[in-house]
Amino acid sequence: MDGVGTNFDDPRFTAFGLFAEAYTGLTNRFAAQFEEHRLSSVEFEVLLRLARSPRHRLRMTDLAGQTSLSTSGVTRVVDRMDREGLIRREACPSDRRSSYAVVTPAGMQRLEEVMPGHLELMQQWFIGQLSPTQLDQLLDALRTIRDAVNPCATAGSAETSPEPAAPSHS
Amino acid sequence: MDGVGTNFDDPRFTAFGLFAEAYTGLTNRFAAQFEEHRLSSVEFEVLLRLARSPRHRLRMTDLAGQTSLSTSGVTRVVDRMDREGLIRREACPSDRRSSYAVVTPAGMQRLEEVMPGHLELMQQWFIGQLSPTQLDQLLDALRTIRDAVNPCATAGSAETSPEPAAPSHS
DNA sequence: GGTATTTGTCTGACGGAGCAACTATACGCC
DNA sequence: GGCGTATAGTTGCTCCGTCAGACAAATACC
Numbered sequence: 495m496d497g498v499g500t501n502f503d504d505p506r507f508t509a510f511g512l513f514a515e516a517y518t519g520l521t522n523r524f525a526a527q528f529e530e531h532r533l534s535s536v537e538f539e540v541l542l543r544l545a546r547s548p549r550h551r552l553r554m555t556d557l558a559g560q561t562s563l564s565t566s567g568v569t570r571v572v573d574r575m576d577r578e579g580l581i582r583r584e585a586c587p588s589d590r591r592s593s594y595a596v597v598t599p600a601g602m603q604r605l606e607e608v609m610p611g612h613l614e615l616m617q618q619w620f621i622g623q624l625s626p627t628q629l630d631q632l633l634d635a636l637r638t639i640r641d642a643v644n645p646c647a648t649a650g651s652a653e654t655s656p657e658p659a660a661p662s663h664s
Numbered sequence: 665m666d667g668v669g670t671n672f673d674d675p676r677f678t679a680f681g682l683f684a685e686a687y688t689g690l691t692n693r694f695a696a697q698f699e700e701h702r703l704s705s706v707e708f709e710v711l712l713r714l715a716r717s718p719r720h721r722l723r724m725t726d727l728a729g730q731t732s733l734s735t736s737g738v739t740r741v742v743d744r745m746d747r748e749g750l751i752r753r754e755a756c757p758s759d760r761r762s763s764y765a766v767v768t769p770a771g772m773q774r775l776e777e778v779m780p781g782h783l784e785l786m787q788q789w790f791i792g793q794l795s796p797t798q799l800d801q802l803l804d805a806l807r808t809i810r811d812a813v814n815p816c817a818t819a820g821s822a823e824t825s826p827e828p829a830a831p832s833h834s
Numbered sequence: 835g836g837t838a839t840t841t842g843t844c845t846g847a848c849g850g851a852g853c854a855a856c857t858a859t860a861c862g863c864c
Numbered sequence: 865g866g867c868g869t870a871t872a873g874t875t876g877c878t879c880c881g882t883c884a885g886a887c888a889a890a891t892a893c894c
Binding site for chain 1: 880881882883884888889890
Binding site: 500502503504506507509510512513514515516517518519520522523542545546562605606609610613616617619620621623624628629631632633634635636637638639640642643644 | 670672673674676677679680682683684685686687688689690691692693712715716732775776779780783786787789790791793794798799801802803804805806807808809810812813814
């Protein structure tokens with residue numbers, strides 16, 4: 495016998511499985527559209543985060559903090575996007591260790607190209623699937639979980655964090 | 665001016681951002697515990713999926729279908745876990761192209777070690793955060809989204825089957 | 835001012851995962 | 865039985881992201 499200690503069909507698994515499937519389903523849809531515009535999910539996230547920051551720029555470390563990437567991950571994405579002309583590095587005048595990542599006009603344009611389709615997809619597959627009440631309840635629940643699981647996010651004021659690439663660990 | 669076409673602070677972003685943060689927050693917590701038992705999230709998933717299958721085995725392709733991995737991804741995880749003695753390959757008698765991945769006793773034991781802690785974490789950070797009503801509503805919403813975004817999963821009866829690979833375009 | 839510590843970024847080495855190409859087997863059809 | 869196609873799995877190549885370590889600049893302490 496092996497029905498030993500643990501029940502592998504615990505309903506909690508199906509609950510979390512639903513969560514995972516819904517989430518990865520959405521991100522896959524999004525990723526497909528990003529790729530039509532030659533962007534990866536990460537690149538989109540970077541672009542978006544920079545675009546909504548004052549002067550379209552962020553220090554490397556701050557960018558890392560706002561995305562799901564490590565600082566060295568950020569270095570590399572920015573390298574790539576710099577090469578493609580979407581982002582450019584700019585020295586920080588007040589701290590010579592730091593550098594800013596700044597969205598170029600080309601970067602802004604690329605972002606503007608992607609946005610409408612992206613918003614549509616979000617509407618179509620996410621927001622529009624639920625009644626307004628349902629949506630509110632969902633967001634409440636998600637916020638509760640988020641606040642529990644990720645206390646930092648609460649502190650820093652604004653939430654808003656689209657698209658962290660699936661983590662798997664650490 | 666750049667207030668051009670699109671609004672980067674669209675509330676839908678914050679909605680999806682919440683989704684993302686909650687999900688990755690959870691998976692990170694889980695991953696941390698898995699690593700205490702020298703498993704990655706993927707390895708845990710593989711182990712679990714095999715353990716709940718009849719005779720603790722699954723053909724490679726089926727395993728791929730049930731996880732978020734490609735078939736070549738499965739080949740490699742199974743290689744690794746085979747090397748560690750958690751899984752073993754077994755020839756399929758009826759089709760010599762196929763092989764089964766089978767959980768070894770060591771693999772089952774490892775799984776039994778992880779499960780209690782994992783269930784606790786799920787309870788603590790996910791299920792237990794919500795009132796029963798809230799949980800039901802959440803699951804309803806997630807199911808709706810999942811069914812929309814990942815139609816295959818609905819058909820096959822059992823839940824859990826990520827990875828639709830968007831069909832809408834090349 | 836001089837030394838120790840911390841902070842911001844980059845780099846080398848590494849591992850995981852996907853795609854495309856390949857091999858081997860099974861199956862359909864004549 | 866023999867040929868063409870489909871299917872199962874593996875392997876080579878490449879990309880992407882992490883970690884650990886290096887280095888430079890800022891800051892703290894004296």
